Amino acid sequence: MTTRPIIPPQQIDAPLTRYSIFLVLTVADDGGSVAAVRSALAGTEDLVKDVSFRASGAQLSCTVGIGSRVWTRLTGLVQPAELHPFREIAGATHTAVATPGDLLFHIRADRHDVCFELERLLVETLGTATTTVDEVSGFRYFDRRDLLGFVDGTANPIGPDLPDSTVVGDEDPTFAGGSYVLVQKYTHRLAAWQALTTEQQEAIMGRRKADNVELDDVESGQKAHKTLTTITDDGEHDILRDNMPFGSPGSGEFGTYFIGYSRHLWVIEKMLERMFVGDPPGLHDRLLDFSVAQTGTCYFVPPAAMLAGLDDVGPAPTSSDEAPGPGPALAVPPQDAARGTLGIGSLKIPHPTSTTAGRTPR
DSSP states (O other), rough: OOOOOOOOOOOOOOOOEEEEEEEEEEEOHHHHHHHHHHHHHTTTTHHHHEEEEESSTTTOEEEEEEEEHHHHHHHHHHHOOOOOEEEEEOOOOOOOOOOOOOEEEEEESHHHHHHHHHHHHHHHHGGGGEEEEEEEEEOOOOTOOOTSSSSSTTTOOTHHHHHHHHSSTTTGGTTTEEEEEEEEEEEEEEHHHHTHHHHHHHHTTBBBTTTBOOOOOOOSSOOOHHHHHOSSSSSSEEEEEOEEEEEGGGGEEEEEEEEESSOHHHHHHHHHHHHBTTTTTTTTOOGGGGGEEEEOOOEEEEOOHHHHGGGOOOOOOOOSSSOOOSETOOOOHHHHHOEEEEEEHHHHHHHHOOOOOOOOOO
């Protein structure tokens, strides 16, 4: 029998697929639940293999992210240098909210039933040790467009720029090979958006709708979405996005699930700060007048070997040893303060420790 390739665990650059599930969970605080979660996470690769064997060619993959609140108890390690709870960003008009979330499962496949089956097995394995706080099923929409009608993610890094932009290196050697991931669920005011002319929509996005060609940046005043999400601090910086539309026309729900992987969490945070606070402050991203952030959480994606080894971790420390849960305007951790901070609005962002050429995808 020919062995069919299985996508390696924790492969953040797994192929773009037709379907995805974004599952966010919280972990119960008792020691038994922590042990159960460790065992389940360590066995994730086996579950993926079990389902993939039954669905040849579905390109099933699963990426697991672990949040700051439970990181030390689950892994027995100090936290990665930039890991912290999602920090609420409050602009004059719109807010990027912080919501609960200890674990993220990003499940991708070219068949919805395969995504469903892996999620079912994961939830069954985790049992009462976790509680589901958000669950979104996404789908590819025509030629990779969002429900606003624009192509999404075409500026993702490729080739050697991809690992340089998304994978932690020797700046944090204990966690080299991992990645930071930030997710937000946006719902769209679709009727109001569709009431705009195509030219108005294009001015907000900074791209032509039909062919996705970039429009020129304005020299002053209100910037377009694609300009605000281009980070040029000591060079331009990439993130990898695998956003997915979701919705239910019958209930009037239309949205985009944003997911961004990055070598440096501060890059995504600064992108959001420019969107919600504005650049200059007060000129927020006009896309937010039509897209409302409903959730906000961030995680570290450990390398596959670290995830598989969680069964070997010793007794969990007490909950008092852990980071606080999500909340507005959190203080900068000491390790961030040592690197310096940039404070604008209600968000404080650590300066980069290294630079990466590229462009933030929009």
